[in-house]
Amino acid sequence: DTEVTQTPKHLVMGMTNKKSLKCEQHMGHRAMYWYKQKAKKPPELMFVYSYEKLSINESVPSRFSPECPNSSLLNLHLHALQPEDSALYLCASSPGEAAGTEAFFGQGTRLTVV
Amino acid sequence: AQSVAQPEDQVNVAEGNPLTVKCTYSVSGNPYLFWYVQYPNRGLQFLLKYITGDNLVKGSYGFEAEFNKSQTSFHLKKPSALVSDSALYFCAVRDYPGGSYIPTFGRGTSLIVHP
Numbered sequence: 001d002t003e004v005t006q007t008p009k010h011l012v013m014g015m016t017n018k019k020s021l022k023c024e025q026h027m028g029h030r031a032m033y034w035y036k037q038k039a040k041k042p043p044e045l046m047f048v049y050s051y052e053k054l055s056i057n058e059s060v061p062s063r064f065s066p067e068c069p070n071s072s073l074l075n076l077h078l079h080a081l082q083p084e085d086s087a088l089y090l091c092a093s094s095p096g097e098a099a100g101t102e103a104f105f106g107q108g109t110r111l112t113v114v
Numbered sequence: 115a116q117s118v119a120q121p122e123d124q125v126n127v128a129e130g131n132p133l134t135v136k137c138t139y140s141v142s143g144n145p146y147l148f149w150y151v152q153y154p155n156r157g158l159q160f161l162l163k164y165i166t167g168d169n170l171v172k173g174s175y176g177f178e179a180e181f182n183k184s185q186t187s188f189h190l191k192k193p194s195a196l197v198s199d200s201a202l203y204f205c206a207v208r209d210y211p212g213g214s215y216i217p218t219f220g221r222g223t224s225l226i227v228h229p
Binding site for chain 1: 146148150155156157158159160163165202204208210215216217219220221222224
């Protein structure tokens with residue numbers, strides 16, 4: 001299994017809603033990532049978990065809250081988002097922190113904040 | 115510090131013709147270089163990487179890339195383009211050993227292959 005699975009594929013939420021994005025991988029990878037991507041732009045790193053501990057937070061607003069319940073799962077909890085948070089949210093994983101390993105990306109969650 | 119540049123927003127090529135998508139990089143140590151492709155509303159797919167060894171790297175879907183240390187380049191190539199190759203292509207770099215293990219992505223190049 002060489003897949004990173006993200007759910008849901010699409011999400012529309014109001015600015016007062018609370019929702020969660022989910023990501024799962026069964027490749028035994030120990031590093032997992034959340035990226036935000038706007039149309040025709042490169043992905044922007046949000047968070048990195050390494051061995052289930054948060055290792056990088058790229059100064060992301062607190063309305064985004066990551067969680068890593070176990071080595072296979074990564075969640076992104078959303079609360080009080082703004083319309084400008086609408087984007088494609090990508091999850092990725094890699095075997096670890098070795099620089100020569102490539103990341104495997106999920107298909108993304110298309111988020112629209114209304 | 116690690117950085118990467120993709121000088122072209124868009125590349126247009128006719129089906130059957132060779133294609134090149136350009137990438138140049140800047141690192142303090144040794145570059146680890148990657149190419150990813152993204153189809154509309156999908157995640158990024160890994161195409162190929164250069165870590166060490168042969169300067170010509172072969173990857174998925176008939177793509178290859180040539181590492182040129184003197185020109186600090188890692189251009190993506192394919193001998194004969196297909197309409198289905200139309201997508202957004204990202205080059206990424208990691209600086210080893212001193213840089214971040216998190217790759218830095220280029221801004222992306224939109225490849226359009228005309229029938």
